[in-house]
Amino acid sequence: xxxxxxxxxxxxxxxxxxxxxxxxxxxxxxxxxxxxxxxxxxxxxxxxxxxxxxxxxxxxxxxxxxxxxxxxxxxxxxxxxxxxxxxxxxxxxxxxxxxxxxxxxxxxxxxxxxxxxxxxxxxxxxxxxxxxxxxxxxxxxxxxxxxxxxxxxxxxxxxxxxxxxxxxxxxxxxxxxxxxxxxxxxxxxxxxxxxxxxxxxxx
Amino acid sequence: xxxxxxxxxxxxxxxxxxxxxxxxxxxxxxxxxxxxxxxxxxxxxxxxxxxxxxxxxxxxxxxxxxxxxxxxxxxxxxxxxxxxx
Ligand SMILES: [Zn+2]
Numbered sequence: 001x002x003x004x005x006x007x008x009x010x011x012x013x014x015x016x017x018x019x020x021x022x023x024x025x026x027x028x029x030x031x032x033x034x035x036x037x038x039x040x041x042x043x044x045x046x047x048x049x050x051x052x053x054x055x056x057x058x059x060x061x062x063x064x065x066x067x068x069x070x071x072x073x074x075x076x077x078x079x080x081x082x083x084x085x086x087x088x089x090x091x092x093x094x095x096x097x098x099x100x101x102x103x104x105x106x107x108x109x110x111x112x113x114x115x116x117x118x119x120x121x122x123x124x125x126x127x128x129x130x131x132x133x134x135x136x137x138x139x140x141x142x143x144x145x146x147x148x149x150x151x152x153x154x155x156x157x158x159x160x161x162x163x164x165x166x167x168x169x170x171x172x173x174x175x176x177x178x179x180x181x182x183x184x185x186x187x188x189x190x191x192x193x194x195x196x197x198x199x200x201x202x203x
Numbered sequence: 204x205x206x207x208x209x210x211x212x213x214x215x216x217x218x219x220x221x222x223x224x225x226x227x228x229x230x231x232x233x234x235x236x237x238x239x240x241x242x243x244x245x246x247x248x249x250x251x252x253x254x255x256x257x258x259x260x261x262x263x264x265x266x267x268x269x270x271x272x273x274x275x276x277x278x279x280x281x282x283x284x285x286x287x288x
Binding site: 026027029030033034037038039041042045046051054055058059062063066107111119120121122123125126127130133134138139142143146157161162167182185186189190192193196197 | 219222245248253257261270271277285287
């Protein structure tokens with residue numbers, strides 16, 4: 001019997017390291033911990049909002065990744081696989097907690113209330129160069145706004161707009177169709193836009 | 204902009220797809236109808252500018268913080284554990 005053809009090559013910067021670990025050098029996994037500890041902690045912090053929860057998330061993610069690396073087929077980048085684990089750990093832990101005010105965001109709630117409320121000119125916060133707008137106080141506000149998003153929208157927003165994964169990649173991580181990723185991302189951005197408007201209008 | 208020239212239904216349809224437009228994910232014909240509508244609709248132009256800026260601001264503020272000492276200690280412990288394997 002002939003070998004099954006190799007899957008399409010994924011350009012993964014971790015490829016060689018993963019192969020070495022899978023082929024008998026598990027201790028090299030520590031290199032992955034060095035590489036992804038900080039980014040994962042930052043992702044966890046934005047996802048959960050609390051440092052200790054983010055630390056738990058990082059630890060659990062690495063333990064799971066180590067345990068299941070043997071079954072990782074290298075069909076996606078390792079980083080994507082790792083973030084998929086992190087996202088599911090995060091959502092699973094959240095479900096266990098008592099306070100989970102998950103709500104749906106509808107498109108309608110973001111429509112301007114009436115014709116009179118429709119703006120005719122781009123406000124200065126959206127027109128000025130970005131470094132004239134973004135200061136420390138605004139950064140705090142942006143961070144708090146992300147945490148105010150219902151979790152399923154927050155996960156999509158972080159993966160797409162902060163971590164820079166594509167629509168397809170985010171869909172794979174969250175078991176969503178690309179169409180669903182787009183719908184959630186758009187509503188999340190509209191939610192954040194309304195928060196920003198509120199911030200600048202009440203200054 | 205005259206009221207008669209403005210198709211409000213089109214606003215709502217395009218409002219739903221503004222993120223895809225920003226992300227370059229609309230096919231060519233939808234992209235053209237979006238641009239055609241935008242050129243005649245100040246309200247949608249403002250909305251799009253605000254949405255674009257929202258994404259830019261979140262992108263620009265996504266700074267990476269250093270891990271705290273307690274996290275560094277836990278990572279070190281994890282590595283010792285993996286090293287024994
Ligand atoms: Zn319009």
